[in-house]
Amino acid sequence: DIQLTQSPSSLSASVGDRVTFTCQASQDIANYLSWYQQRPGKAPKLLIYDAFNLETGVPSRFSGSGSGTDFTFTINSLQPEDIATYYCQQYDNLPHTFGQGTRLEIK
């Protein structure tokens, strides 16, 4: 199985900050990686697919990059509504696997 390791596990930042976190795959997954946002008490929401493509309707302050084994997710100008846990997920091979999540808090 492909393991995804997210870092950090939690992060605290201020409104307006640029935040970045990473997802590392245990083997090459090309660009078959998505990022999801899960707000407290809500279902996950797809933000980024194929490593860098923004899902329709998602604000442009969210972005993704990377390929192979190393991926980055960035929020430019953090907003209060961005409080959530963010998960990466690979779909290069079954079983689908998720990272353990990065919990984002506002200072």
Added chain:
Amino acid sequence: EVQLLESGGDLIQPGGSLRLSCAASGFTFSNYAMTWVRQAPGKGLEWVSTITSSGSSTHYADSVKGRFTISRDNSKDTLYLEMHSLKAEDTALYYCAKTGPTILSSFDYWGQGTLVTVSS
């Protein structure tokens, strides 16, 4: 508007069985693979099972293989998950998720989940 509405979650004793349903609307259900993902209380996301658009091929996590069966009725736009020999570790919120045209795709829409609690 894509909508996924799960139902069937309940409090069930260890060893028991349950069937979850996911009613889909707002897209051509028969064109897309579908997936179940679960989340134990306070934990992360765990892929459970995926079925192809036609229903001809199914795939399972090792943790549920042999106990869970995914199926779909394209005439009713509904996805199912039959769960048998339930264990305490199956306790979770179960989400159905619209998948892409193939099983190796991201999950672009999620339902709100249905809660399964396995406890005596």
